[in-house]
Amino acid sequence: MSFIDIHGHYAWNIDDGMPSYEDARKALELARENRISAIVATPHVTPGVHTKDDIHDFIQRIDDLRMLATEYNIDILDGCELFLNHDYQKALDQNLFIPIENTQYVLVEFDVRKEIGNEQEIEERLYDVQFKGYTPIIAHVERYFKNGLDIERVNSFIESGCIIQVNATSFLGYHGKQAKKIAFQLLDEGLIHVIATDTHRATGSRKPCLNKIFYLLEKKYNYHAIHTLMSENPLHILKNEWLEPVYARESFFKKLAKKLKSK
Numbered sequence: 001m002s003f004i005d006i007h008g009h010y011a012w013n014i015d016d017g018m019p020s021y022e023d024a025r026k027a028l029e030l031a032r033e034n035r036i037s038a039i040v041a042t043p044h045v046t047p048g049v050h051t052k053d054d055i056h057d058f059i060q061r062i063d064d065l066r067m068l069a070t071e072y073n074i075d076i077l078d079g080c081e082l083f084l085n086h087d088y089q090k091a092l093d094q095n096l097f098i099p100i101e102n103t104q105y106v107l108v109e110f111d112v113r114k115e116i117g118n119e120q121e122i123e124e125r126l127y128d129v130q131f132k133g134y135t136p137i138i139a140h141v142e143r144y145f146k147n148g149l150d151i152e153r154v155n156s157f158i159e160s161g162c163i164i165q166v167n168a169t170s171f172l173g174y175h176g177k178q179a180k181k182i183a184f185q186l187l188d189e190g191l192i193h194v195i196a197t198d199t200h201r202a203t204g205s206r207k208p209c210l211n212k213i214f215y216l217l218e219k220k221y222n223y224h225a226i227h228t229l230m231s232e233n234p235l236h237i238l239k240n241e242w243l244e245p246v247y248a249r250e251s252f253f254k255k256l257a258k259k260l261k262s263k
């Protein structure tokens, strides 16, 4: 069994992720220990700030990371985390972003410090990404609902063709109690397509941790469903295939059978 991490700031010295080559090396080592076999490198891209030269530098550094990762037998794919701020249209018009390598998918984020609210703007921005020919993967959805999860809203994101990504560390409470609660609610409701690490460091709370989260979740949820969220669905993305959200909750009878079997 191996995992695919579609969201991580492993490429060093280009955003708030790995500060150095040595840190990137340690993070890759840890990723390997976590049975991660492929990583999409997703440096932050901020429209209105990053230029064509910056995008070029990001791709160069991802290439450097790719070289380093061969030592750990990990495949590295190009990508970015595109901040859909008020200048997003410029980035779309000028192609100042990096879709996931050879696919129609692009990882996008909103401001995590704010409640996502009911602003129509959010839907408009996602629609514009789709109009450009890309499928948005909404990063760490659990972090946007400061006033509690709006299930209908997430459902409408999915119905409109967006992919929902949740951070593995949210299940441990590293993004606060509210994000933890919402991560589990999303999992219970079958509203997640992919779980990824959003790794920023080689130590502390934002390091590669998929193995730990896998075993934490498979105690309570369907084993195959959790595997799909961390391995099969990310692979569909890398192959540019369609994917469905995963219903992970086990039925009462299955849970009982598992319990009896373990006795």
Ligand SMILES: [Fe+2]
Residues within 6 Å of the ligand: 007, 008, 009, 042, 081, 139, 198
């Ligand atoms: Fe990120």
